[in-house]
Amino acid sequence: MANHPHFTVKSADRISKKTDQAMDKQIPSNGHVEPGISIRMGPVEDMDVDAPHTNGNVNGKRKSRGSIPNGKTYKDASSSDEDDKPLSKRRRTSQQTKKPKEDSESELSDVPLKARKPPKATAHQIGESSDSDIPLGQKLVKEKAAIEKAAAKEAQAIRKKEKAAGSKRKPKVESESEDDIPLAKKKKQPAKKATNGVKKVESDSDVPLKKKAAPAPKKAKAKVEAATPAKKGKAKAKEEETEQDREAEDEEEEYRWWEDPAKGDGTKKWTTLEHSGVVFPPEYxxxxxxxxxIYDGVPVTLQKDAEEVATFYGSMLNSTHNVENPTFNKNFFDDFTAILDKTGHGKDKDGKTVKIKKFEKCDFKPIFEWFDTERAKKKALPAAEKKALKAEKDAAEALYMYCMWDGRKQKVGNFRVEPPGLFRGRGEHPKTGKVKKRVLPEQITINIGKEAKVPEPPAGHRWKEVKHDQEGTWLAMWQENINGAYKYVMLAANSDIKGQSDYKKFEKARELKKHIDRIRKDYKQDMKSDKMADRQRATAIYLIDQFALRAGNEKGDDEADTVGCCSLKYQHVTLKPPNTVIFDFLGKDSIRFYDEVQVDQQVFKNLKIFKKPPKGENDDIFDRLTTAALNKHLNSYMAGLTAKVFRTYNASWTMARLLKDMKSTGTIPEKVKDYNNANREVAILCNHKRTVAAGHAGSIEKMQEKINGLRYQVWRTKQMMIDVDSKIKKKKGAEYFERPEDLDDDWVKQHQESLIEEQRQKITKKFEKDNEKAKADGEKEMKPKELEERLAVVEELAAKYKKENKTGKVEAEGKGPTVEKLEGNVDKLNQRIETMKIQMEDKDNNKEVALGTSKINYIDPRLTVVFSKKFNVPIERFFSKTLREKFDWAIKSVDEDWEF
Structure with missing residues (x-):
């Protein structure tokens, strides 16, 4: 059957009043305009598709996705974060073939997929009581409206303050109320561009950072020092590494670049640069x-290169998500047979050629079993041997861990070249399973200072090229073979350059607060424009601002078919009167995004117009809008403003408003919960959501079991009080001493068995560890009899529990037990139970909300520091060691009075 060409249907250039009025009659009004609010949680990962063309996925039914593959690279240049890709390099989508739509089709005939809907947001997720009289949706709408109103007031106050202070903006011929005129409609003057095409913008902070000249850095050595070989094992290597870290930290203390924001604003990023190149993976x-x-029952010998590719697949048979994926298997076998054709396929025991033609006849189990045994051996190595191996590796790589950047030692983030293997991809990537080839020195370009010594390539090899690009912040780069993406060796997250990048990102978001009221006023006005392009652009900005949708770009045939706002198609949007919109598409990383949202009545009407027949499946909704045009329009308000700045601004501004009114008291865990509640509300209001993790239920169950274990200890301790003083039962009442009903006899018996087994394993592991240490120190190892003697306490514990179960009495434990001491123990146990309950509730509330995404990527880290200092909570409770290094500038640059 011949394919029919796809007839692209484009919206009319203008919207007639007749069409506008007809739509108004069809859609019942809810009587008021609301800010955008999500009803359900998205994105989701599980999807059972009825038709192969749904959601733009043309490869048939998608398998349920369990988790993101763990085969991560240090920098995934093939990420589908479309906003980071230069516009000039983006490709247009080849349209799918389809038959013309029937004229009789209803304008609202699109029906949501039959799929598991994500759960609705709950009151507990924002720390509210579930019995509140005000529905959660209504509460969030009111709160969002208040936050937006405060934002508009703040923006006007900032501009007024700047005018009063003698702003340097050139005066225009205008009325006194010029600020109320839509900025996009004013006569625009082309912005003066710097060499890099971005106009420099000063920070708008109401409380400027202290202008403090950065002291001159210590005079650094001319070359990066080579690390001394580890002659004394791990201890020596660790000592040298610690010393290097300490030196770097000392220099960081001296050079507080965030107090000199002008630093790095030009295009020249460095003057001198020295480094040692990259570390290659070991040869096969x-x-x-x-x-x-084994092929068709016959063991075959493969040529070395072909065998290596076979091991890529054979070693990962336990990764069911991949090896049960038909796309993964097909792509792997296509690449595998290509290399087999080059190397002569396999040989049987007699040396006869065995042609490997069918994937189904291949048995990789012997390879998997060998790798599995090797992994087990490595895991079972004595601790001392593991430490020695790590010390040896660290010593070999120490030379590459740091570079000299303008005379200052900086940590390199990813100096290892990724080893060859199979490409996993994210989500449902069409190239998953393809062979990632070994990267050779001949593919690598080195970036280094002109006066510096160029690192030596491995013997017998040469670098592709050596550059002295002072505008680049990369040390080395190469092109990978899967997506043709470039991989870069960059500085570590805690380096000056990376820190400045984060700092500028959040300062850009802070600058947006100065213009947000006018932008919102403009797009609300343009949503009623009779010009289709203006109305589509305004509606898209609304969706990006209110629901944190990514801008989106069209993809080529060989790219994952992911979607964003500007690339939404007819089937991705379902309209449910009076004002509910259902989004259902493959978002970033090919993860299904499903969300039900309530929108402004005008937005609902516009989307209906954009979907008006004869438009049908695979037709663009925003057919008169591109990401480039959208960002160009946004840039007219503020230099460097793009769609993704809204995500950062909305999250940071919302968090700032919540922190301003917060009164956090109680214990540290209670304060952390208050912070998480605020973070959770930011994530819900700004639509940063996720699917419930596969292991969440099990994790909650384990926490509950720990709590139950503590409750059991409380009961036992109370029984000990009776053993000490039999009259206490009458004094406190029998109810005080009753065992909780849910901790029945069966549970108690099972719990006791687990406690006995836990103690047995603990003692056994301690015995083995002591023997390993004795062996490493050259001392005599203990005999098995010693272990038997140590395990005697386990038998005593088992006997004790058996006696308690039989008699129903618990003998008091410890030296000189008294009722007062035991009561103190009960109080301590109850305190631990309450703490764990708070942590469990917090964890359960977080299951559908991406708190990490909000906290790390979108909420200004300085706001977290403000909370930490204001309520005296250690910053370690919010940022891991890696994040503390990454946000070192934030931790050191603000106090509790700082405002976003």
Missing amino acids: EPLPRHVKL
Whole structure:
């Protein structure tokens, strides 16, 4: 059957009043305009599709996705974060073939997919009581409206303050109320561009950072010092590494670049740069002779390169998400057979050629079993041997861990070249399973200072090129073979350059607060424009601002078919009167995004117009809008403003408003919960949501079991009080001493068994560890009899529990037990129970909200520091060691009075 060409239907250039009025009659009004609010949680990962063309996925039914593959690279240049890709390099989508739509089709005939809907947001998720008289949706709408009103007031106050202070803006011929005129409609003067095309913008902080000249850095050595080989194992390597870290930290203390924001604003990023290049993965070691791929029941010997590719697949048979994926298997076997054709396929035991033609006849189990055994051996190595191996590796790589950047030592983030293997991809990537080839020095370009010594490539090899690009912040780069993406060796997250990048990102969001009221006023006005392009652009900005949708770009045939706001198609949007919109598409990383949202009545009407027949499946909704045009329009308000700045601004501004009114008291865990409640509300209001993790239920169950274990200890301790003083039961009442009903006899018996087994394993592991230490120190190892003697306490514990179960009495434990001491123990146990309950509730509330995404990527880290200092909570409770290094500038630059 011949394919029919796809007839692209484009919206009319203008919207007639007749069309506008007809739409008004069709859609019942709810009587008021609301800010955008999400009803359900998205994105989701599970999807059972009825038709192969749904959601723009043309490869048939999608399998349920369990988790993001763990085969991560240090920098995934093939990420589908479309906003980071230069516009000039983006490709247009080839349209799918389809038959013309029937004229009789209803304008609202699109029906949501039959799929598991994400759960609705709950009151507990924003720390509210579930019995509140005000529905959650209504509460969030009111709160969002208040936050937007405060934002508009703040923007006007900032502009007024700047005018009063003698702003340097050139005066225009205008009325006194010029600020009320839509900025986009004023006569625009082309912005003066710097060399890099971005106009420099000063920070708008109401409380300027202290202008403090950065002291001159210590005079650094001319070359990066080579690390001394680890002659004394791990201790020596660790000592040297610690010393390097300490030196870097000392210099960081001296150079507080965030107090000199002008630093790095130009295009020249460095004057001098020295480094040692990259670390290559080890060469492939062939399998032992007895380990073979079996084809059609026959063990075959493969040429070295083909065998290496076979091990890529064979070693990961336990990764069911991948090896049960038909796309993964097909792509792997296509690449595998290509290399087999080059290397002569396999040989049987008699040396006869065995042609490997069918994937189904391949048995990789012997390869998997060998790798599995090797992994187990490595895991079982004595601790001392593991430490020695790590010390050896650290010593070999120490030379590459730091570079000299303008005379200052900086940590390098990712100096290892990614080893060859199979491409996993994210979500449902069409190239998953393809072979990632080994990267050779001939593919790598080195970036280094002109006066510096160029690192030596491995023997017998040469670099592709050596550059002295002072405008680049990369040290080395190469192009990978899967997506043709470039991989870069960059500085570590805690380096000056990376820190400045984060700092500028959040300062850009702070600058947006100065213009947000006018932008919102403009797009609300343009949503009623009779010009289709203006109305589509305004509606798209509304969706990006209110629901944190990514801008989106069209993809090529060989790219994952992901979607954003500007690339939404007819089937991705379902309209449910009076004002509910259902989004259902493959978002970033090919993860299904499903969300039900309530929108402004005008937005609902506009989307209906944009979907008006003869438009149908695979037709663009925003057919008169591109990401480039959208960002160009946004840039007219503020230099450098793009769609993704809204996500950062909305999250940071919302958090700032919540922190301003917050009164956090109680214990540290209670204060952390208050912070998480605020973060959770930001995530819900700004639509940063996620699917419930597969292991969440099990994790909550384990926490509950720990709490139950503590409750059991409380009961036992109370029984000990009776053992000490039999009259206490009458004094406190029998109810005080009753065992909780849910901790029945069966539960108690099972719990006791687990406690006995836990103690047995603990003692056994301690015995083995002591023996390993004795062996490493050259001392005599303990005999098995010693272990038997140590395990005697386990038998005593088992006997004690058996006696308690039989008699129903618990003997008091410890030296000189008294009722007062035991009561104190009960109080301590109850306190631990309450703390764990808070943590469990917090964890359960977080299951559908991406708190990490909000906290790390969108909420200005300085706001977290403000909370930490204001309520005296250690910053370690919010930022891990890695994040503390990444946000070192934020931790050191603000106090509790700082405002976003």
